[in-house]
Amino acid sequence: MPNIIVIGAGLAGLSAAVHLAKKNHNIKLIEATPKLGGRTYSFYDDKSGLNLDNGQHIMVGCYKFTLDFLRTIGALHKLEFQENLKVVFIDTFGKKHNLESTNFIYPLNLFFGILDYSAVSIFDRINILIFAAKLFLRLDKNELFDSIDKWLLFNNQNEKINKALWEIIAIGALNTSLQKGSPKIFASILREIFFTGNFSSTIIVPKTDLSELFCSDAENFLLKKNCEVNKSERLTEIIFENKIAVKLITDKNVYSEFDYCILALPSYAMNKIKNIENVLDLNSLNYSTSGILTFHIFLKENKLQEKFYGLIDSPIHWVFNHKEYLTLVTSDADEIITKENEELFDIAAAELKQYLGIERANIIRYQVVKEKRATIIPDNNFLRNRPTAKTSIENLFLAGDWTATDLPSTIEGAIKSGKIVSEIINSK
Numbered sequence: 001m002p003n004i005i006v007i008g009a010g011l012a013g014l015s016a017a018v019h020l021a022k023k024n025h026n027i028k029l030i031e032a033t034p035k036l037g038g039r040t041y042s043f044y045d046d047k048s049g050l051n052l053d054n055g056q057h058i059m060v061g062c063y064k065f066t067l068d069f070l071r072t073i074g075a076l077h078k079l080e081f082q083e084n085l086k087v088v089f090i091d092t093f094g095k096k097h098n099l100e101s102t103n104f105i106y107p108l109n110l111f112f113g114i115l116d117y118s119a120v121s122i123f124d125r126i127n128i129l130i131f132a133a134k135l136f137l138r139l140d141k142n143e144l145f146d147s148i149d150k151w152l153l154f155n156n157q158n159e160k161i162n163k164a165l166w167e168i169i170a171i172g173a174l175n176t177s178l179q180k181g182s183p184k185i186f187a188s189i190l191r192e193i194f195f196t197g198n199f200s201s202t203i204i205v206p207k208t209d210l211s212e213l214f215c216s217d218a219e220n221f222l223l224k225k226n227c228e229v230n231k232s233e234r235l236t237e238i239i240f241e242n243k244i245a246v247k248l249i250t251d252k253n254v255y256s257e258f259d260y261c262i263l264a265l266p267s268y269a270m271n272k273i274k275n276i277e278n279v280l281d282l283n284s285l286n287y288s289t290s291g292i293l294t295f296h297i298f299l300k301e302n303k304l305q306e307k308f309y310g311l312i313d314s315p316i317h318w319v320f321n322h323k324e325y326l327t328l329v330t331s332d333a334d335e336i337i338t339k340e341n342e343e344l345f346d347i348a349a350a351e352l353k354q355y356l357g358i359e360r361a362n363i364i365r366y367q368v369v370k371e372k373r374a375t376i377i378p379d380n381n382f383l384r385n386r387p388t389a390k391t392s393i394e395n396l397f398l399a400g401d402w403t404a405t406d407l408p409s410t411i412e413g414a415i416k417s418g419k420i421v422s423e424i425i426n427s428k
């Protein structure tokens with residue numbers, strides 16, 4: 001069995017390691033930090049005694065690589081599934097508008113769900129359905145545009161529809177604005193979510209914290225397969241000879257006994273590895289990133305009924321109800337993430353009052369998490385410059401949410417990238 005070293009234990013590295021371990025390869029997983037999970041992690045909040053996430057992570061039914069990964073490690077039961085798509089949107093007046101697929105058969109249920117969506121006028125709902133038909137028939141012409149807003153305008157989607165629907169979906173799925181995101185990737189995601197079966201559009205949320213969901217069972221799975229998991233060990237240099245990686249140098253060890261190496265690092269960490277220019281053109285990795293701001297807000301009394309709410313035209317895009325606390329998410333947060341926490345809390349508290357009627361006096365305390373480089377903006381520059389899993393070095397492969405997966409920088413993209421590498425190595 002070949003010896004494989006996987007560097008980086010984010011979801012891409014964990015996915016590669018798990019899928020290779022399934023075939024009983026000898027795996028060594030090396031992670032720079034003391035924890036697994038990379039940008040998907042939880043931390044202990046000693047005041048509440050709870051593990052809080054670095055940000056609410058939302059999944060949808062079409063995340064098939066993620067579901068397959070969780071099934072493999074035995075963690076599928078840690079997810080909460082919807083039977084049919086249901087999102088409660090709230091407008092600036094605090095009025096609720098359900099976007100809910102009905103009990104009709106698919107896809108008629110989604111059709112009637114849109115027809116019932118009261119956040120926009122009946123004419124706008126018909127407009128959305130005409131656009132959806134064009135999208136389905138691939139007549140939407142996304143290839144002609146460099147930004148989602150121009151593409152939506154071309155397809156007769158007005159400001160009101162954008163605010164009440166497309167902006168919230170794009171910001172949630174791509175973590176960027178309609179002005180910056182690529183219509184190509186947005187169109188492909190919309191097709192995947194809405195046109196590949198009823199389950200694809202349903203929203204999936206973790207029942208546990210993120211580290212418990214993605215890392216605990218993955219680590220146990222790897223250990224049971226006799227893999228090594230080395231935390232707090234950082235790759236610093238790779239030595240190449242005749243287009244082969246022959247040594248991996250970390251801050252603790254030198255490894256030369258390996259057949260394959262997988263680099264599952266974020267793109268911005270690549271330039272810290274000595275000699276990496278043998279593998280990658282570092283200039284092409286100048287991707288733009290965007291931040292995510294998260295508030296965990298503890299309430300004296302929580303009367304909210306739904307699991308989550310989408311806020312229309314608010315700097316807070318989603319509110320998740322964990323009973324003991326609420327999690328408020330601002331994606332594409334670069335404009336506000338640099339503000340002081342107190343100022344941000346004033347904004348969050350005002351939005352909670354306006355949209356959900358929660359008084360400031362009802363808030364006990366808050367925890368704020370600022371992830372400044374949460375994801376890569378899926379603009380045309382990024383889509384043109386994504387490297388494939390195979391490199392010019394025969395025994396060295398890449399994985400990560402930034403590599404060529406046809407998906408945006410997401411959980412699903414990261415896990416798919418690990419699966420792609422594992423399939424290449426398994427086929428050798």
Ligand SMILES: Cc1cc2nc3c(=O)[nH]c(=O)nc-3n(C[C@H](O)[C@H](O)[C@H](O)COP(=O)(O)OP(=O)(O)OC[C@H]3O[C@@H](n4cnc5c(N)ncnc54)[C@H](O)[C@@H]3O)c2cc1C
Binds near residue numbers: 409
């Ligand atoms: C706040 C937030 C919210 C998000 N919400 C969603 C969401 O709702 N839905 C969704 O699908 N996605 C979401 N994402 C995106 C998702 O979390 C990422 O796309 C995914 O986790 C990236 O995984 P990765 O393995 O590619 O990279 P990373 O998670 O960055 O993993 C790379 C790993 O490599 C390690 N490393 C770096 N350098 C070295 C070195 N020299 N040696 C050894 N190890 C090294 C790092 O420590 C890290 O553990 C969110 C991200 C954030 C931050």
